[in-house]
Amino acid sequence: MRCVPGGIEDDLMNPEDPARRFAAMAKLRAEAPIHALGGAEGPWYLARRDAVTEALPQVLHFGGGVGAGDVPVDDQALNGVLEPRHGEFRRLVNGLIAPHKARRVKPFLETELCPRLLDAVAQRAARGEVVDVMRDYLDHVPSSAIAWLLGWPLEDALQLYQWTLEICERGMEMRPGTDLALREIHPVFAAYVEKRLAERLALPESEWPEDGISKLLVSKVEGERLSPAAVRTQLMFLLGAGSETTRDMLGGLVFELARDPALYQRLRGDRSGIANACEEALRIYSPTQFMVRRCLQPVTIAEHAFAEGNLVFFGLASANRDEAHFEEGERFDAQRANAADHLALGAGPHLCLGNSLLRLETQIAIGALLDRFEAIELAEGPGFEALHTAMFYGPKRLPLRLHPA
């Protein structure tokens, strides 16, 4: 085992200073790519892309995610479910957000939500006001899109995102070994979802609307319908997974556009560049900075033998900046040829199921911004103020001056 002395753990898990986190990742990649955080027993941190790439698909050897471990089965969100149950469960959730389903939300985003939000932004911008594009635009887009797809009341979408943020700030996977269920981390959010489900269950099934919530309630996994408690867990997970990470990445991308007028103009002239810029934003922002896994049975990764019970951090953000694969890996380059090689969405059997939805949202939300404003710039002041958590990365606020077209 190779350890780096001098409190690198504090830097790596620093919730307030992303620059220190990224410097710590770079140091680990160079000096201790498989590093024991906080003592010889781990938990371990995988810093290099090759090791993370090797470990991610090994779902029989590593388990983890929301509600993984010793929590009751009804509290296990999809990413915490083990094989073989996971495979069947995943097909069910995929039925709600697969590409052909995700495309259904396109007209709502294109003709209703984005224009309405940007109308209000443009009015304020025309009066010379600074606008926080997170609060007034990007916080709404992903949370409304997933609420729309699931059949959840749209007026609640922002509240759901805010509860999700509170879940993230309360640590979630950052406290390895605690195995907390979502309902324990955020009882208010859980009670709200349960209330909505109870309202639906009180109606005869023939009167249920045809939406994602009904689909979850009637679907079977391993021959049995999901219990209302299990549906509650999946809804909390989906509403959260669908909002937080996407708004983080979109915020990072808009930050890059605001500080690079040439890039903004290039994308205004050629929207086909948005797709690669999205991949590069996923790579450099890596909204999920790491994932925590528990070793289920002995396995060797990058020549290191992990024992059953070991906790292992999969360093997605570090892997995505690995200079062995990405030239000048710390630099945002919207035209990077291999940007899409990032691991920001995981890989293997747990690859992010929202991958098509988030790309669609990016195309629409960024396209609408480019349409509406001929230029955007960072307002004076702190600019990019990162979320206060080591696990997720994105701007908390992003105050901009926008110039309507």
Ligand code: HEM
């Ligand atoms: C920038 C946006 C996003 C990022 C960075 C992201 C990241 C991730 C990552 C890293 C995983 C793997 C988790 C694991 O292996 O435990 C994952 C899984 C998942 N994501 Fe996303 N995600 C994003 C957007 C979305 C959206 C919009 C949805 C829609 C609801 C979504 C739904 C899911 C689901 C359901 C899983 C679990 C898949 C499984 O375990 O089989 N994600 N995501």
